[in-house]
Amino acid sequence: MSDPGSSGGERRSSRATPIGLALGLAVILLLALGYSSVWLTGLERDRARSRVTQNLAPYVNGLTASVNTRFAMLAVLHEFVTVSLPEGPGQARFDAFAAGLTARARGIRAVQVAPGGVFTFVYPAAGNIPPGRNLFDDERPEVQADLTRALESGGIIISGPYELTQGGLGMVGRQVVRTSDGEFWGFVIMVLDIPPILTDAGLDSAPEGLHFAVRDGEGRVFAGDPGVFDESPVVFANALPDGAWEIAAVPAGGWAAASRAGQAALWAAGVVITLALSLLLFLLLTHRQRLAEEVEAQTTQLREQSGLFQRVTETSPVGIVVTGVDGLISMANAAAEDILGLERDSVSRRTYDDPAWRVVDVSGGPFPTEELPVARVLATGAPVLDVQHGIEWPDGRRRILSVNAAPLLDPSGEITGVVTSLLDITQHELAEQTLRAQEELLRDMGRAAMVGGWEFDTTTGAGTWTEETARIHDLDPADETGVERGLSFYDGEHRTKIEQAIARAVEEGTGYELELEMVSAAGTRKWVHTIGRPVIEDGKVVRVRGSFQDITRRKQAEEQIRTMNRTLELRVQQRTQDLEAVNRELEAFSYSVSHDLRAPLRAIDGFSQALLEDYEGALDETGKDLLRRVRAAAARMAELIDDLLSLSFLSRRSLDLSDVDLSHLAEEVIGEVRHREPERQVLTIVTPGAVARADRALVRVVLENLLGNAFKFTARTDEAVVEFGFEKSKGKVWFFVRDNGAGFDMKYVDKLFTAFQRLHSTEEFEGTGIGLAIVQRVVARHGGSVRCEGEPGRGAAFYFTLDRGESGDG
Numbered sequence: 001m002s003d004p005g006s007s008g009g010e011r012r013s014s015r016a017t018p019i020g021l022a023l024g025l026a027v028i029l030l031l032a033l034g035y036s037s038v039w040l041t042g043l044e045r046d047r048a049r050s051r052v053t054q055n056l057a058p059y060v061n062g063l064t065a066s067v068n069t070r071f072a073m074l075a076v077l078h079e080f081v082t083v084s085l086p087e088g089p090g091q092a093r094f095d096a097f098a099a100g101l102t103a104r105a106r107g108i109r110a111v112q113v114a115p116g117g118v119f120t121f122v123y124p125a126a127g128n129i130p131p132g133r134n135l136f137d138d139e140r141p142e143v144q145a146d147l148t149r150a151l152e153s154g155g156i157i158i159s160g161p162y163e164l165t166q167g168g169l170g171m172v173g174r175q176v177v178r179t180s181d182g183e184f185w186g187f188v189i190m191v192l193d194i195p196p197i198l199t200d201a202g203l204d205s206a207p208e209g210l211h212f213a214v215r216d217g218e219g220r221v222f223a224g225d226p227g228v229f230d231e232s233p234v235v236f237a238n239a240l241p242d243g244a245w246e247i248a249a250v251p252a253g254g255w256a257a258a259s260r261a262g263q264a265a266l267w268a269a270g271v272v273i274t275l276a277l278s279l280l281l282f283l284l285l286t287h288r289q290r291l292a293e294e295v296e297a298q299t300t301q302l303r304e305q306s307g308l309f310q311r312v313t314e315t316s317p318v319g320i321v322v323t324g325v326d327g328l329i330s331m332a333n334a335a336a337e338d339i340l341g342l343e344r345d346s347v348s349r350r351t352y353d354d355p356a357w358r359v360v361d362v363s364g365g366p367f368p369t370e371e372l373p374v375a376r377v378l379a380t381g382a383p384v385l386d387v388q389h390g391i392e393w394p395d396g397r398r399r400i401l402s403v404n405a406a407p408l409l410d411p412s413g414e415i416t417g418v419v420t421s422l423l424d425i426t427q428h429e430l431a432e433q434t435l436r437a438q439e440e441l442l443r444d445m446g447r448a449a450m451v452g453g454w455e456f457d458t459t460t461g462a463g464t465w466t467e468e469t470a471r472i473h474d475l476d477p478a479d480e481t482g483v484e485r486g487l488s489f490y491d492g493e494h495r496t497k498i499e500q501a502i503a504r505a506v507e508e509g510t511g512y513e514l515e516l517e518m519v520s521a522a523g524t525r526k527w528v529h530t531i532g533r534p535v536i537e538d539g540k541v542v543r544v545r546g547s548f549q550d551i552t553r554r555k556q557a558e559e560q561i562r563t564m565n566r567t568l569e570l571r572v573q574q575r576t577q578d579l580e581a582v583n584r585e586l587e588a589f590s591y592s593v594s595h596d597l598r599a600p601l602r603a604i605d606g607f608s609q610a611l612l613e614d615y616e617g618a619l620d621e622t623g624k625d626l627l628r629r630v631r632a633a634a635a636r637m638a639e640l641i642d643d644l645l646s647l648s649f650l651s652r653r654s655l656d657l658s659d660v661d662l663s664h665l666a667e668e669v670i671g672e673v674r675h676r677e678p679e680r681q682v683l684t685i686v687t688p689g690a691v692a693r694a695d696r697a698l699v700r701v702v703l704e705n706l707l708g709n710a711f712k713f714t715a716r717t718d719e720a721v722v723e724f725g726f727e728k729s730k731g732k733v734w735f736f737v738r739d740n741g742a743g744f745d746m747k748y749v750d751k752l753f754t755a756f757q758r759l760h761s762t763e764e765f766e767g768t769g770i771g772l773a774i775v776q777r778v779v780a781r782h783g784g785s786v787r788c789e790g791e792p793g794r795g796a797a798f799y800f801t802l803d804r805g806e807s808g809d810g
Contacts, residue, residue, distance in 0.1 A: 058202075071240070082178075086185070095121075099123065159171065178513070210249045212246075229248050236715070317335055320421055323418045456486075472528065506544065530549075532544050655782070657694060662691065669708075673708060680711070695782070698782075720740065741794070
């Protein structure tokens, strides 16, 4: 007989074996899952760092371009000032040039030029340091340290960020200006606001999905959260002309949150798979009646996997859209709803090319409907990858997307729909567009100023250069270059100079600045201005970089100026010799007039007087009148000779300039005229305070002639008035003598200042016609001019300037 108890134990043992095996398998799988979790945690962290690096890179490039674009303008300002040496640019040219610079980029607080360290040119003037302040008098240690660094390096020295004295967070770039022989001339300075630089780089707020901070070379955080640097961040060095900034970032939720989602998904999937495999093993080892339980377990597994897929889809930062063959959207996750601006309940009523938005290309132009990813997949049945286009709403909003699409197939291989992934790359594309625009701006500025850049590796000698540097060499920018090829364009002493300068830069870390003559690849001789600066890492010069400018036109202009100066000196010498000869002839003529003409005149006058005295009884009245007319004519001729000698004397006499009170001098002359004509009743008006730098004796001659004429031509005027004064017009001081006498017709005004030309007869008003010619000659000797106004019977006014030194008040 069999033992019932034994039979029952065997059945329990047979049931326990599948359960034990299933549990053992579960334990093994869970251990494997644990090891996988550790591995996945590291992998997810690496992926998170990679995502942070990828997302942060455009902002780093944008910040580098934003800063370097502005300090490239400081380099252009340096060249602009250097070309204008030694006098400097001048206020008008500086203002125009500085206005052009500030218009090209936001945030330029001030553009300054400080010859000898003294602020002289400042733009804009409002809100900035007034001219006259000396940089070397600044008591701040950091400013003096920056000045020392600038003087030693010769390159752009950046200080800041810090709070500016004008208010706000900013930074200051300075660069020494030296003359062509290397002597210190002064500084060019640019003050920048930090906020616009961060805004142009997209860092005025935290980048999407990132927690960031920026600090300068001394470790001072001036943007973002300082705590980011304590969280093992991804760090980029942001290269500047003088040092570097560091940009650091971590995921918005921290590294743990970045890796937790993947780990949770792994554990969820691993647990599901472990349970499924354990259950499957148990079912395989148990009786067929457990098949129903197996089906139920598989159903549970599918439900869990479906839920997992749904959770992954909903939490994905990538938009996922499922479209039917009719073009209608059947499903869109939360990210897609945000990208497309959809509400959940309106998804099924939309198509991918819905009229609610407009599909455009990256630049905003039309995008062909047949090129849409969904249309291409439905037409070809093949996946479509990385198609970039934009979506634009009626209110002007636009997003740029990177789109991948793949077909959904039924068991027979027929297309039932299309699944599309949408990645919003708007910020990335805008950053690239900004970077391209800034690069184009730098190229344009380089072409305008004929300035390029270059660099070579001190170990390999291989080098690179910008498009403008290659153009100056008459080469294609794509051509390879290096130290040896660069040196091949020089010969003679110029080759020696550049070789020695490069050797010192590599061996001693010493920068250089040279003006050299080269022969381009096209055989053209050119003059260039090259600056080299060593890049030192770990105490060793690893690269040498610098700028390169075509200064051929400047050199040609300098040579033309030297040639013109030499020619001008020769012409001046010749003109001086000619003038000396003319003066000698004039002196001879004056001597002849003074001695040879006076003697006959004295004889005529003497004999006529003798006839009148000795033969008075023998002459009738007609004869006596004729002799008196002969004597009067001889006297008039003597007076003409005296005036001619005076006119000649004015051309040869040197000026003895001093400050002359013309009002007082006019009073003296008027007093003398009144003494000669005591019977005259003339109202005289003299405006006080008329002062000019002039030759007192000569300007007295001017006043004697003008005031004497005024008295003379008012002789027949009732209530005569003579006035001396001054007035200012268009930056000049005009002195005048005005009367209400006989006046003159303005159509004869050109004759007034010509010798011996008279508008009135001698019977009407006496005179020789030389006085106004003398006035014009004296005024011209003083660098001035004369003009007059008159009307017959209503008086005249004569105006003159003394441009070698005049003022309207004493």
